[in-house]
Amino acid sequence: MRLVLCAVSTIALSGCSWLGGYTSEGYQSYNKGQAQSGAYAYNQGGYQNSASRCQIQSPQQPIPRGCDPASVTLATSAYGASNNYGATNGFPQRPQFGQPTQTSGSYGSHASVANQQGSNYRRQKSALRKPKFRGTLSLGGEKSFSGDAFDYADFPTIPATGLPSDPTINYIPNVYAEGSTSGSVASGQTVTTNYTAGPRDAASPLLYDRKTAKSKSFDDVWSTPARIAIGGEYILSPKNTVFVNAAYSAAEGKSGTAASVVATLFRTETTQAYDDMNMADGPASVNTFFIPDEEIATFSADFSDMKRYDLEVGARHYFNPISKSDGLNTVTPFVSASAGASHYNAVSYKTDQKQRFYEQAFNDPDGESTQFYNIDGQETKVELYDSQWVPSGQLNAGVEWQVTPRTGLAFETGVRVEGARKYSNDEKGDTNIAIPFTIRGSYNF
Secondary structure: HHHHHHHHHHHHHHHHHHHOOOOHHHHHHHHHHHHHHHHHHHHHHHHHHHHHEEEEOOOOOOOOOOHHHHHOOOOOOOOHHHHHHHHOOOOOOOOOOOOOOOOOOOOOOOOHHHHHHHHHHHHHHHHHHHOOEEEEEEEEEEEEEEEEEEOOOOOEEEEOOOOOOOOOOOOOHHHOEEEEEEEEEEOOOOEEEEEEEEOOOOOOOOOEEEEEEOOOOOHEEOOEEEEEEEEEEEEOOOOOEEEEEEEEEEEEEEEEEEEEEEEEEEEEEEEEEEEEOOEEEOOOOOEEEEEEEEEEEEEEEOOOOOEEEEEEEEEEEEOOOOOEOOOEEEEEEEEEEEEEEEOOOOOOEEEEEEEOOOHHHHOOOOOOOOOOOOOOOOEEEEEEEEEEEEEEEEEEEEEEEEEEOEEEEEEEEEEEEEEEOOOOOEEEEOOEEEEEEEEEEEOOO
16 A cells, blocks of 8 residues: 555656656656666666667667667666666666767767777778779889890801901001101112001011900990889788889990900111112111000990880788888888899990001100091991890899878889890890899879
C-alpha cells in the first residue's frame, strides 16, 4: 500500500513531465536522485547495452533501420562510475550523426578515445591510399675514368681511303726542308744554308727520332656529358620500388693533338770559293749545327659532338631514414640498379697538320708563336663510329629528401658501364666505365 501511495505522489509531482513541459533541471535532479542508489544506474546501463535495438557499437556504424536519430545511443563496454560510465548518470551517450566519420568530443570521458579510434581509422584509410606511382625528372652528368674512345691500334686504317689512320706513318720530315744561298760565283764566294730534320743517329731506320700517336680517352674526345631524364616509378612497398627512365645526353667534341713527330734539326752551311775564271777554288767547307729533340710536326683531331638516348629499367631499395621529422623532411639512403640500352649518333673527326719552321728554330728559338704553320690541303674528315645501340647498366647509391608529402629530392652517384662501340672498320673499341652524378626530383600521384 505504501508503494502505491509513493507512485501516485511521484506522478502527481511530475505530471508536467509527462506532457513534455518538464525542465532539464528537474530531469537532471530526478536522475541524480535515482543514480545515488547505484543499482538503477547499473540496471539502466545494462539494459541499454543489451536490450536497445537503437544502440550502435561505434560512431561509424549507420543508424539502425526504424530508429529515430535522436533516440540512437552509443554503447560502451564499461558500466557504472568505476569505469567513467556514470559521468552522465548512467545513461549511454548519444553520438552526433551530422559527422558520421568521427565523434564530437563533447560527450563524456570516452569521447577522446572515440576520437582517437576515429583518427586511427582515418590513418588506416589514408595508408590504403598511399601513392603507388610517382613521376621523376633528373639532371646530371658523368665522368669517364676507364676506356678509350679512339685508339690507333683498333682503328689502323681509314675505311674510305685505305690510308693509315696514324698520320705519322707516311710523314717525311725533309719534304719540309728549307734553305737559302747567299753570294754568287761572280763575287767569288757562295754560302748555301740548308735546314733539315732527321734522326740524330744516322743509322736509324726511322726518318725522325720518335713519334707519339696516343689513344684518346672518352674524356679527351668529349666534354662532360649533360643528361636529362624523365621517368616513372612504381612503389612496391615502403622500401622497394621499380622504375623506368628515358634520357638524353649531349657533349661537345674536343679538339687536340692526336699525334706528333720529334726529330733533330740540322743546319748545314756550305761555303765555296771561286776564282777569276768562275771555277771552284778548292773544296767547299761544310759546317753543321743541330738542335736535338725538337717537335717538328703535330697532327690534331677535331671530334664531332656526341648525342645519346638512353632507355633503362631498374629497382631501388630504401633503408631506414637517417633523419626523420613527423614523416616530412625525411632523409633516407637508398641503392639502385638498372639495365638498358643506349643509342649513339655517328661520330667523325677532322685532322690537320702543323709544321715547324726549321730555320726559325735556329734564328729565333724563343719565337714560339711563329715557329709553326698550317699545311694547306691536309685537312681530312674521318668517320670514326656509325650510329648504333650498345648495352648499358649502372649501380647507384644516394639519399632522398622528402620535401613535402608529395615531392622528393634525391642525390645519387655510382658506376655506369657501357658496352663497346664498333668503329667504322667493324673493330670493337673499349668499354666505357663512368661515374654518374644526378639530382632527381619526384612527385607522387
